[in-house]
Amino acid sequence: MTTGSSDVLIIGGGIIGLSIAREAARSGLSVRLLEKGAPGGEASSAAAGMIGPQLHAEAAGPALSLALQSRDLYPEFVAALRDESGIDARLTARGILVVARDDRDVEALRRQADVQRGLGLTAETIRAGDLARLEPALAADLAGGLLLPRDWSLDNVLLLTGLHIAARRAGVEVLPGTMVTRVLREGGRVAGVDTVGGRYASGMVVVAAGAWSGAVGVDGATPLRTHPVRGQIACLRTAAPLLTDALVSEGCYLVPRADGRLLVGSTMERVGFERAVTAEAIAGLLEKAFRLVPAARQAALHSTWAGFRPAVDDPLPAIGPGPLAGLYYACGHLREGLLLAPITARLVARLLRGDSPGLDLEPFSPMRFLGGSSAGGDAPGRGGVARRDPA
Ligand SMILES: Cc1cc2nc3c(=O)[nH]c(=O)nc-3n(C[C@H](O)[C@H](O)[C@H](O)COP(=O)(O)OP(=O)(O)OC[C@H]3O[C@@H](n4cnc5c(N)ncnc54)[C@H](O)[C@@H]3O)c2cc1C
Structure with a gap:
């Protein structure tokens, strides 16, 4: 059975899809969001919460430029969500402190x-004597x-x-427990998706399924490869916040929450979709x-937990049109999906409306992995500062 058409189908209810x-x-499109589990239940909730494009910025380039633009959008993004949902995400005001353990670290920071x-x-x-x-x-x-x-x-x-909450109040129909299996095509363009529970029609589909994006098949086309x-993360708790x-320091970061929790992270491991938290990793982080x-x-x-950062085959995210007209990808944000969410949303929403993205998306084009050019061009609508790892 096919469910009636919406302007857009979004696959994935993490921070990027939402x-x-x-x-x-908000720009007037009718939107359905299909999420295989619960919205926000994967990497986006497992993350530490740093909005830190400068953490490891070492040279100018498209990645840094994108990250800085997204950071600039953050105060407004958080304030708008507070107004729309009544929930304040508590953006801190003072900044992130990177600390050096020895003279070599000091030189690197300088x-x-x-x-x-x-x-x-x-x-x-900051001089050693001023850290306290x-x-x-x-x-x-x-x-x-x-x-x-x-x-x-x-x-x-x-x-x-x-x-x-804000997405639903803006009119998005959120369908949890809805796993998409394939993107459907009709002629040269997208026609909707198949899910385990039925078919949904739409002329535009955005794959924002995080680390699972590559598992979403596309009729007659090669899907993007993701891993x-x-x-x-180890989460500690004290009666009053310690920080x-x-x-941030070499190999570890600590992020305080207002209620006395302190998140200690994190590892970067290519072990497939293995959710186990390991004693060795937690011991190393705590030490x-x-x-x-x-x-x-x-x-x-x-508590302890593990999450899956979404990676593509190079360090840049994949944002933009895919191999079928009406198909878009927004994935591969790896360690910076929280940071990059506002700019990704702005760029993709402009593409969906048929407007110019207002930024050169070439470095982020999903087609760099798929060969050839996108079916839809730069604004199809309906029809690095090099950096070290922050998170
Ligand atoms: C430990 C850790 C710490 C991190 N710290 C930071 C940080 O401090 N700052 C930062 O900016 N980033 C951080 N990140 C990275 C950040 O979490 C990710 O880049 C970001 O969450 C990716 O968002 P997403 O929406 O693409 O993916 P996800 O949040 O994983 O969402 C994808 C969603 O798609 C759904 N889905 C998958 N397949 C299907 C399907 N077939 N059909 C329907 N739904 C599907 C999934 O269930 C999931 O809910 C961290 C990540 C980890 C793991």
């Missing part, structure tokens, strides 16, 4: 600061730091809850965390 759905619905200032970005070098002023719980033997006052963190679980990169803001914040040793171990 953000696109909300934006497209070089990073120089490069970033050269790019017109704000980066403040910013974060009193820091170990006394740290060698220095770098404050990135325009990089932020937030509570991504709250963000996802607010986004889900998961597992990230593990004011997110803290690094204790060196930075000794009082964390006394914290309660609240």
Whole structure:
């Protein structure tokens, strides 16, 4: 049985799919979002919540430019979701602190600061003696730091809850428990999708299924190849927060929540869709965390989890038209899906409306992996600053 047509079908209810759905619905399109489980139930909730394009920015390029534009959209994005849903994702105001454990780290941070200032970005070098002023719980033997006052963190679980409510209030029909198996074609263009529970018709489909995007078949075309990169997190809990803001150091980061939880992350592992949390990874992360914040040793171990970052075959996300007219991809955001959600939503919603994206999407084109050019061109509508890993 085929369910009546909508302007757009979005496959995947993570931060990328929900953000696109909300934006497209607000621009007047009728939108159905199909989610195999519960909206926000995968990588987007497993994430730590850093909005940090500068964390590892080392040179100018399309990736950094995209990330900075998305960061600029964040305060407005969070405020709009608060208005639309009543839920505040608590975007922090002070910035992310990167700390150096020894003189070699200090030198690396100084070089990073120089490069970033050269790019017109704000980066403040912090002397060892001044670290305790910013974060009193820091170990006394740290060698220095770098404050990135325009990089932020937030509570991504709250963000996802607010986004889900906002998307529905904007008119998006969210269908949880609906697994898409194939994108259907009619002639040279998209006609809808098949799910395990029936068929949905639409002339436009956006694949935003995170690490599973490559598993969504496309009639008569090769789907994009995607794979998961597992990230593990240990969550501690103390009566009062140990840190004011997110803290990053070589091989580990700590992100505080307002209620005293402290997220310690994370690993980058290519182990397929293996959800297990391993004793070795958690022990390694906690050992690094204790060196930075000794009082964390006394914290309660609240929980642990693992999530799957969505990767494509190079470090840039895949955003834009695919091999069939009306088919779009928005996936492969790897370690920066939270950060890149507002700009991805804006770009894809413009494409869906048939407008120019307003930005050169060539470096992010899904067709770089599929060969040839997209069926729909740059605005088909209906018809690196190189960086090290932040998360
Ligand atoms: C431990 C960890 C820490 C991270 N920290 C950060 C961070 O601090 N900052 C940052 O910016 N990013 C971070 N990330 C990365 C970020 O979480 C991801 O890039 C982002 O969540 C990707 O969003 P998404 O919507 O593409 O994927 P997901 O959130 O995985 O959503 C995809 C959705 O598609 C659904 N789906 C899949 N297949 C189908 C199908 N066939 N039919 C219907 N639905 C389907 C899934 O059920 C899922 O809900 C982190 C990731 C991890 C794992």
